[in-house]
Amino acid sequence: MNFSDIAGEYERLASLQRSAGERLLSLLRIARDEDVLDLGCGTGGLTRRIRKLTAGRVVGVDPSPAMLERAVEESRGQEIAYELKSAEELDFAGCFDVIVCNSAFQWFREPEKAVGNCFRALRRGGRLGMQAPAKRAYCPSFIEAIERVRRDRRTSSTFSRFREPWFFLESAAEYKRLFESAGFKVRLSRIECTTTEHTPEEVFKIFSSGAIAGYLNPACYDVELTEEYVSAFRQVVRRSFEEQADERGLVRLRFHRIFLLAVKA
Numbered sequence: 001m002n003f004s005d006i007a008g009e010y011e012r013l014a015s016l017q018r019s020a021g022e023r024l025l026s027l028l029r030i031a032r033d034e035d036v037l038d039l040g041c042g043t044g045g046l047t048r049r050i051r052k053l054t055a056g057r058v059v060g061v062d063p064s065p066a067m068l069e070r071a072v073e074e075s076r077g078q079e080i081a082y083e084l085k086s087a088e089e090l091d092f093a094g095c096f097d098v099i100v101c102n103s104a105f106q107w108f109r110e111p112e113k114a115v116g117n118c119f120r121a122l123r124r125g126g127r128l129g130m131q132a133p134a135k136r137a138y139c140p141s142f143i144e145a146i147e148r149v150r151r152d153r154r155t156s157s158t159f160s161r162f163r164e165p166w167f168f169l170e171s172a173a174e175y176k177r178l179f180e181s182a183g184f185k186v187r188l189s190r191i192e193c194t195t196t197e198h199t200p201e202e203v204f205k206i207f208s209s210g211a212i213a214g215y216l217n218p219a220c221y222d223v224e225l226t227e228e229y230v231s232a233f234r235q236v237v238r239r240s241f242e243e244q245a246d247e248r249g250l251v252r253l254r255f256h257r258i259f260l261l262a263v264k265a
């Protein structure tokens with residue numbers, strides 16, 4: 001399980017990424033003539049929103065072939081260029097006014113290198129807006145479900161061989177420093193905690209729109225994943241979300257998210 005496996009379902013499941021992306025766009029205020037790079041664009045939902053905001057060049061970059069294939073399909077006739085590469089491989093120099101990076105930064109393998117590449121890709125005066133889950137306890141409901149997986153006798157042994165693929169920092173000041181060390185002036189760095197309410201089934205769908213691409217990714221384990229493990233993992237997680245529901249049948253889903261705005265002054 002990785003982004004290739006969820007590409008087909010992503011747009012339908014990714015409601016939280018979408019609303020956070022809208023907030024990021026409102027912070028960035030993209031002008032009609034600006035050239036924009038959407039970094040970690042996934043299936044291109046936000047890239048198409050960006051296309052409507054500017055008459056300039058719009059480029060989407062993502063390392064997942066299936067996510068990008070979907071983006072290309074859904075964006076036919078819309079003058080968006082897509083490139084299959086990671087943030088670490090980004091090789092643009094001085095050609096964008098804005099970089100948008102929504103719900104992707106936590107997946108970057110080498111964040112310092114990626115931030116340096118973003119700095120190079122921007123023109124002087126260009127700006128970058130980034131939104132991503134922040135803090136190791138980025139979503140307490142997910143962490144609680146994963147604690148169950150860690151303890152359940154059907155999953156504990158295999159899960160002990162799981163290594164998290166994500167990059168999280170604990171404070172807005174640490175994110176700020178990371179971008180400053182690449183040369184950026186950071187205009188805003190804030191970790192916000194949002195709470196939304198959902199049925200356990202909806203929470204499972206939200207979990208399946210991103211987190212599951214790490215938790216059930218064979219590359220994050222040093223043992224083979226069996227069908228039994230994957231099925232038990234899903235059951236334990238679903239069960240935990242059911243048990244987290246209140247008397248109305250709703251789970252209060254809290255998410256810590258970093259919103260960062262940086263300028264290449």
Ligand SMILES: C[S@@+](CC[C@H](N)C(=O)[O-])C[C@H]1O[C@@H](n2cnc3c(N)ncnc32)[C@H](O)[C@@H]1O
Pocket residue numbers: 003014017018021039040041042043044045046061062063064067085086087088101102103104105107108109209210
């Ligand atoms: C949760 S999706 C977000 C997609 C889109 N930005 C959105 O707002 O819906 C995360 C994306 O980050 C991409 N990603 C993972 N590692 C990356 C890297 N090193 N560089 C750039 N993108 C990466 C994944 O392939 C995936 O498409």
